[in-house]
Amino acid sequence: EKGGRGVDAFLEELIVRRELSLNFVHYNESYDRFDGLPFWARKTLAAHQDDGRPAIYTEEELAAAATYDPYWNAAQREMAITGKMHGYMRMYWGKKILEWSAAPEEAFRTALALNNAYELDGRDPNGFAGVAWCFGKHDRPWGERAVFGNVRYMNDAGLRRKFDADRYVSRIAA
DSSP states (O other), rough: OOOOOEEEEEEEIIIHHHHHOOOOOOOTTTTSGGGSSOHHHHHHHHHHHTTTOOOOHHHHHHHTOOSHHHHHHHHHHHHHHHHHOOHHHHHHHHEEEEETTSSHHHHHHHHHHHHHHHOTTTTTTHHHHHHHHHHHTTSOOOOOOOOBBSSSSHHHHHHHHSHHHHHHHHHHHH
């Protein structure tokens, strides 16, 4: 009622995204599996499964935040320490898991396992939808690129354009 900065974003997450996640879990029997992703996303990721990756990490390395990416490591640490991470960072986090996994199905399983282990919304419709969103759910095809095919890509330069990502890293490290 008072308005102010962030009201629209708050209502979007509270109402629209919550409803999307509840419907996703209720109407999709495969909500917790790679098969539950849209056909276009599965098809494009399969077509790029053999693309070279900059690194491959195990689930254990990812859980320990032991990657070359300080932004990703900070997001993983934030989630492990506090039980949450900002939605924008979760998107980056999930997309990097895709980029650093040998196969998209493995990436999905790993992202879901880590989310379920550390995130407060683990094993909740919002958690399942949040992970699936990283892999193309509730999105559209984008320009084709290695590894991602037509699934939306994110990189650290985009993080730095969007907010003070270096301050985020130093805040989490403190």
